[in-house]
Amino acid sequence: MFNFKRPRHKLHVSDENDLRLSDLKPGEKGCIVEIGGSENFRLRLIEMGITRGSEIRVDKFAPLRDPIELIVKGYHLSLRAMDAQKIAVKRIA
Amino acid sequence: MPETTYNIAFAGNPNCGKTTIFNILTGAKQRVGNWPGVTVEKKSGHSTYSNNRFDVIDLPGTYSLSAFSAEETVVRQYLESDEPDVVVNIIDASNLERNLFFTTQLIELGKPLVIALNMMDMAEEKGLQIDADTLATLLGAPVVPVVGRTGEGVDLLKEKILRVSTDISLKARSIDISYPRDIEQEIDKISELFRDNDLTDKHSRWTSIKLLEADKQTRDEVRYHQNGTDILNQVKISTERIEGLFKDTGRAVISHARYGFIQGALRECVVENLAESADQSRQIDRVLTNRWLGLPIFGLFMWLMFKITYDVGSIPMDWIDAGLVMLMDFISSLLPNSMFASLLVDGVLGGVGAIAVFLPNIFILFFIIAVLEDSGYMARVAFIMDRIMHNIGLHGKAFIPMIMGFGCNVPAIMGTRILESRRDRILTVLINPFMSCSARLPVYVLVAGAFFPENAATVIFSMYILGILAAIGSGKLFSRTILKGMSKPFVLELPPYQKPTLRSLVLHTWERGYLFIQKMGTVILVGSVIIWVLGYFPTEVELDRDYVDEKSTLIRHFDEELTDLESKFKISVDKDRLAYHSEMIEYESSSSYLELHEQYKLLQDEISTEKNKQLYNLRQQEIGDITEQKWIGRVGKIFEPIVRPLGFSWRESVALITGFVAKEIVVSTYGVLFGVGEDVDEGSQGVISGLRSSGMTPLVALSFLVFTLLYTPCLATVAAIKRETGTWAYTIFSIAYSLGLAYTLAYAVNYFGRMFNWLS
Incomplete structure (x- = not known):
């Protein structure tokens, strides 16, 4: 049920700062550092505005805790936790 | 003055209000078809403006031209073709940045472009002030603010479309999206090589950018150019250089750069004064997708949807039924006892009529779905249910057609159109028939009532559960085998809630409902006539018993x-x-x-x-004896050896064959076979005693129920599967798979039942 496959695009982040989008709690904001995963997946996210450096906010979790509702570029977007895990972020206070 | 015709293409992101503006422009004069070869809806209509005719095509909503999905491929192919004279890009002003990503691609494509800045009112509410004139200068295309809900600005849009399509100087004015210097250098190097290929500058720039984005389609085209090898070599060198400089793939670098351009443009023409409280949809979602309330509210909506569909639908259903009976009586009285009358009454009206009575249900259901879709709630359904549907390898939205399947598989399968990916659609279509539709219920009630009078409810309920399990199991199986790896990542936009307009609700409902009517006039008509022929011929049959004699003996x-x-x-x-x-x-x-x-x-x-x-x-x-002698009975006998291992007799064989037209016919077939008459309903004592005395054991009854639940969906469903998957291959696969599964499980019930001496 869980995807243990390594992302095809390795994330260039050092371990101590290895914070993923899926680690943020509802209400927290982050800044996109890098997107991992397959080329098609990465491109789809970039096209949807999840670009490096943009601000992203975790709005809430779905009733069954997955997927996650995000706010990016002023609109609402939803991703599965396993996909959000492929996105490295820096927490913004 | 002669009328000039211009081809106009409407393009834009999903949820940008594109279809609303299309509807205003074309009114009811639209046609819905499919793009050749794919099951992507093609909507076209026309409009006139000062003696000019606009033939408008409403392209499917897409986020980009990357050709990831069938929709994107269709859009790109059409926009790259020579057909469109003007492209109208509809943009959601309240979600400007992301919408402009697609616009950058359209600008590069180089077709004459008009931008319709939709939902200006919502953008203002949100605290965005957009300077349309500056935006037009920055994008090199006219920008027209419109409000789709009120139709404001649509006349101006028409004027601009006409001006762009006639004024050549406006066409040439278009700008280039500027990229970082290193990328521009590489674009120049590649496009220079196109000089000998008499391409326009615009087109060679677009092609060069697509090549840097490693676009497969463009590469294949360029390969056949005179100096294709040189170009591809240069692309390889340039890509390596860009990837080395930016530490990312060419596609990602260029997409990032597009957003860079957009951000630069927005800084010049948008004043933001965002107020979080203005995000009304977010306030609504505090309740509708709430951690605790989200699921119960969704459950309530589903319950209401069923309730309204079946309760309200049953009123006109009775009228249609009454009308059909009157029509049948009228035809019978007009042409008494002729073959033609029988064909009309028993074949055509009986068969098509049995399906026509579902029309009100189907239209109501489609109307409710249109409300859910247009209001924006459908995206929330996907959000709420995704965790569950993901287990079967499906998108959250697939839950809606699955639930609808309990009512009738035909609208449910047609409802799979709400799914964006073709793979998800096919998977949902294939497992949908296992959701036990309401037509199967009479069969359960009859057979379970006859053999399990004490536990009928439990038996019926377990049929529903078995159906769900079959759907889940098959879903898991298919997504790991035949439909493996085609899955798209779940990236779902949750658009702002909107009050749907009645016009678009009615249009949506009619479009889908019309497909159903079309089907009744074709596949179901032919199928009904075939079953009638099998039941009518041969007209002279030899019977073992002398019924005339028996009758007079009885009377005496x-x-x-x-x-x-x-x-x-x-x-x-x-x-x-x-x-x-x-x-x-x-x-x-x-x-x-x-x-x-x-x-x-x-x-x-x-x-x-x-x-x-x-x-x-x-x-x-x-009548039963005669039926046995008719072709239909003979067919039943032919198939009897095949169903014998399941414990079935020729009667079950006939019932199941006729059930292929519509599953509820199984009950009326039993009525005929046991000589109780066609007006039998599931509570009929005659059929119950007939079934009991026919040598059927409770075990065989159970295996028959399992078979009825799972076997080949009815004719109408098969037609819907063919329509929605677009190929006979999946249709035949669906028939074969469900037959195979039904046979295997019914056999297993019979086999293990006998082994352990259950229910004998």
Whole structure:
């Protein structure tokens, strides 16, 4: 049920700062550092505005805790936790 | 002045209000078809403006031109073709940044472009002030602010479309999206190589950018250019350089750069004064997708959807039913006892009519779905249910057609159009028939009532559960085998809630409902006629029993009983009269005579009733016997050896074959076979006793139920599968798979049941 496959695009982040989008709690904001995963997946996210450096906010979790509702570029977007895990972020206070 | 026709393409992101503006522009004059070769809806219509005709195509909503999905491929192919004279890009002003990503690609494509800045009112509410003129200068294309809900600005949009399509200077004015210097250098290097290929500058720039984005389609085209090898070599060198500089793939670098351009443009023409409280949708979602309330509210909506569909739908359903009966009677009276009348009444009206009564349900259901879609709630359904549907390898939205399947698989399968990916659509279509539709319920009620009177509800309920399990199991199986790896990542936009317009609700409902009507006129009509032919021929049959003789014997027997009774009554009366002494009242008015007379009448009625009942039974046995001799009975006999291992007789074989037209026909077929008549319903005692005395055991009954649940969906469903998957391959696969699964499980029930001596 869980995807243990390594992302095809390795994330260039050092371990101590290895914070993923899926680690943020509802209400927290982050800044996109890098997107991992397959080329098609990465491109789809970039096209949807999840670009490096943009601000992203975790709005809430779905009733069954997955997927996650995000706010990016002023609109609402939803991703599965396993996909959000492929996105490295820096927490913004 | 002669009318000039211009081809206009409407393009834009999903949820940008594109279709609303298309509807305003074209009114009811639209046609819905499919793009050739794919099951992507193609909507076209036309509009006139000062003696010019606009042929408008509403392209499917897409986020980019990357050709990830069938929709994107269709959009890109159409926009790259010579057909469109003007592209109208509809943009959601309240979600400007992301919408402009697609616009950058359209600008690069180089077609004459008009930008319609939709939902200006919502953008203002959100605290965004957009300078449309500056935006137009920055993008090199006219920008027209419009409000789709009110139609404001649509006339100006028409004017701009006309001006762009006629004014050449406007076409040439378009700008280039500027990229970082290193990328621009590489674009120049590649496009220089196109000089010899007499491409326009615009086109060579677009092609060069696509090549840097490693676009497969463009690479394949360029390979056949005169200096294709040189170009591809340069692309390789350039890509390596860009990837080395930016530490990312060419596609990602260029997409990032597009957003860079957009951000630069927005800084110049948008003043933000965002107020979080203005995000009304977010306030609504605090309740509708709430951690605790989200699921119960969704459950309530689903319940309401079913309730309205079936309760409200049942009223016009009765009218249609009554109308059909009147029409049938009228035709029968016009052409008594002719083959043609039988074809019309029993074949065409009986078959198509059985499906036509579902029309109100289907239209109501489609209307409710249109409300859910247009309001934006459908995206929330996907959000709420994704965790569950993901287990079967499906998108959250697929839950809606699955639930609808409990009502009727036909609208449910047509409802898979709400899914964006073709793979998800096919998977949902394939597992949908296992959701036990309402047509199967009468069969369960009949058979379970006959063999499991104590536990009928449990047996029926377990059929529903078995159906769900079959759907889940098959879903898991398919997503790991035949439909493996085609899954798209779940990236779902949750658009702002909107009040749907009645016009678009009616149009949506009609478009989908019309497809159903079309199907009734074709596939179901043909199927019904085939079943009728099988049941009608041969017209002369030889029967083992002499029914005419039996009938007269029966009548004679009851007539004798009646005469007998009458003479007995007379004797009793005579006896009684002798013992009667009163002078006051005449004997015929005395209480003792009246008592005797009443008794006599009662017995007489009893005999008459018994007579009619036996005559009726005899008639129905005759019908059953005749059916056995008809082609349909013979077909049943032919298939009997195949279903014998499941414990079925030729009767089950016939019932299942006719059930292919519509599953509820299984019940009426049993009615005919057991000589109870076609007007049988699931509570009929005649069929129940017939089934019991036919040698069917409870075990066989159970295996029959399992088979009925799972086997080949009805004709209407098959037609819907063909329509929605677009290929016979998946249609035939679906038939074969469900037949195979039904056979295997029914066999298993029968086999293990006998092994352990259950229910024998």
